Amino acid sequence: MADPIFGKGKYRFQVVDGFFKCPRDWSYINATDVAVDKDDNVYVFNRSPHPVQIFDKQGNFLDTWGEMGRHFGVPHGITIAPNGDVLTADTRDHTVRRWTKEGKLLLTLGTPYQNAPEQSGEPFNRPTHLAVASNGDYYASDGYGNSHVHCFDPSGKLKFSWGGHGSAPGQFDSPHGVFIDYEDGDKLYIADRENNRIQFFSLKGELLGQWTGLHTPSSVQKGPDGNFYVSELTHRISILDKKGVLQARWGDEVVDECVDDRPVGGGLPTSPARNPMLRGRVVKEPGPGMFGTPHGMAVDSEGSFYVGEVCDQSRMDRGNRNVQKFVRVR
Numbered sequence: 001m002a003d004p005i006f007g008k009g010k011y012r013f014q015v016v017d018g019f020f021k022c023p024r025d026w027s028y029i030n031a032t033d034v035a036v037d038k039d040d041n042v043y044v045f046n047r048s049p050h051p052v053q054i055f056d057k058q059g060n061f062l063d064t065w066g067e068m069g070r071h072f073g074v075p076h077g078i079t080i081a082p083n084g085d086v087l088t089a090d091t092r093d094h095t096v097r098r099w100t101k102e103g104k105l106l107l108t109l110g111t112p113y114q115n116a117p118e119q120s121g122e123p124f125n126r127p128t129h130l131a132v133a134s135n136g137d138y139y140a141s142d143g144y145g146n147s148h149v150h151c152f153d154p155s156g157k158l159k160f161s162w163g164g165h166g167s168a169p170g171q172f173d174s175p176h177g178v179f180i181d182y183e184d185g186d187k188l189y190i191a192d193r194e195n196n197r198i199q200f201f202s203l204k205g206e207l208l209g210q211w212t213g214l215h216t217p218s219s220v221q222k223g224p225d226g227n228f229y230v231s232e233l234t235h236r237i238s239i240l241d242k243k244g245v246l247q248a249r250w251g252d253e254v255v256d257e258c259v260d261d262r263p264v265g266g267g268l269p270t271s272p273a274r275n276p277m278l279r280g281r282v283v284k285e286p287g288p289g290m291f292g293t294p295h296g297m298a299v300d301s302e303g304s305f306y307v308g309e310v311c312d313q314s315r316m317d318r319g320n321r322n323v324q325k326f327v328r329v330r
Contacts, residue, residue, distance in 0.1 A: 004289050005329055011227075011239050011248035013305075013326040015289035019059040020323060026050060031308030031323040033078045033129075033219070033296030035086070037101070040300040043086065044308065044323050045078035052078075052086070052103065057300065059325070065103030073113070077129030077141075077177065077296065087130040089140065096130040096140045109140065109156050118145045119165050123158065131178040133186050133203055141175040141190060149175055149190060149205070162205040167195050170207045177219035177296070191217040193233065198244075211244035223299040231294040231307055235282050251294075254286045283316055289324065292316055303328045 005014045020042075022028075028046040035043040040057040051066040066072055073092025081087055085106065086099040095110035109123070109130075116122040125145030132138050136154035147165035149172070152158055163172045177191035187208065188201045198211045198220050216233040223229055227247060230238045236251025282292040292309055299305040308323045 004287075006237075006250040006289050006326070007239070007248035009248070012329040014329050016059075016325040016327055017288040018320050019325040020044070020055055020320060021059050021061055022053070022320070023061055026053075027317075027319070028053075028308075028322040029317070030075075030310045031296070032076050032310055034298040034306040034308045034323060035078045035080045036298040036300045036306070037080045037084055038301075040302065042298070042300075042306055043078055043080065045075045045088065045296070046308070046322075047075055051075045052088075057302075057304075063102075065099075071105075076127075079129065079131050079178070081132045082134070082182070087132060087138075089127045089130050091126040091128065091144060094124040094126065096124070096127050096138070107156055109138065109152055116146065119147060121146065121148050121161055121164070123148075123150045123161070128174075128176050129178045131180045131188075133180055133188075134182055135186075135203075137203065139178055139180065139188060139203075141172075141178050143172075143175045143193075147172045147175065149178070149188075149201075151203070151205070160205065169210065170199070171195075172199075177217070179220050179222065181222055183222075189220050189228075191220050191230070193218055198228075198230065209244075211240060213246070214238060218295050219297045221297055221299045221305070223305065224301055224303050229297060229299055229305050231297040233293055233295065235286070235291040235293065237291070237294065237297075237307065250289075251291050254282055254290050254292075255284075256281060257283050285316065285318065285321075288321065289326070292318065 003017050030047040033045045042055045044053045050064040051072045053064045054062045076091045077089035079087040089096045093112045094115040098107040115125045128143030129141045138152040140150045142148045148161045148163040150161045173194035176193040179189040181187045200208045218233045219231045221229050228240045235254045239248040294307045295310045296308045304327045311317045
């Protein structure tokens with residue numbers, strides 16, 4: 001039976017079920033984020049004993065590095081810098097780091113296991129993601145406990161911060177994913193998850209606009225077709241054009257079940273835009289190409305994309321489907 005196809009019109013994608021060939025008896029546990037390098041090798045950042053797993057574009061295992069408890073506390077976000085270095089964010093040890101592609105540590109921003117006071121505006125309190133601009137500056141989303149974005153110079157010195165907890169323009173409620181569009185003057189996109197929007201800024205932190213109509217966007221990435229691919233924690237994927245107009249979407253077919261009264265997600269209890277949809281969870285296997293809690297994503301040079309999930313949000317281990325590949329149907 002052929003793998004199912006999703007989307008519509010020019011934006012149809014086929015899932016490649018069982019694409020990643022993990023070493024025997026390995027597991028992702030939580031595939032929190034995915035990144036792709038210039039050779040389309042895929043980096044799966046996860047919370048297993050093998051936190052950085054690297055595969056080629058055919059899904060063959062290439063390498064792994066990092067050790068839980070030593071190099072990582074709770075892996076969260078991963079990005080590939082323009083020169084091929086690897087950028088990571090860790091929500092337990094309150095740091096963001098830069099590594100060589102072989103796993104040699106180059107730079108640590110923040111002090112391991114020492115958090116800034118909650119909502120102080122000072123780095124870090126559970127940072128979620130990191131990206132580097134063309135000029136070498138770093139932009140980190142200090143997502144779960146600080147509601148700010150911080151800019152550091154290439155040496156790691158803090159230059160400025162902006163944001164604050166709220167739903168007004170330029171404020172954040174769980175700034176979660178960072179994407180810098182090198183093709184568009186380094187425009188900076190932030191997935192403002194609990195505010196159900198994506199905001200975009202200049203590198204000076206000037207608000208340029210926002211896209212709404214989303215449900216808890218966790219990651220935003222631009223594809224080679226010029227469109228933007230968004231993973232939404234409430235089990236769906238959206239594809240938007242450069243003006244934010246919806247081109248394709250799937251995942252709304254998956255049914256939530258209310259398993260308790262606690263809101264799910266990283267926002268604070270006082271989140272002004274807490275989404276009532278988050279009181280439910282996907283607790284039954286939704287099948288290939290569908291999602292429980294899509295958390296991070298990446299798009300390769302061929303227009304295929306990858307989605308990683310945090311299965312502990314749904315209390316359901318999807319096995320190899322914790323990270324899935326989708327190929328464009330031409």
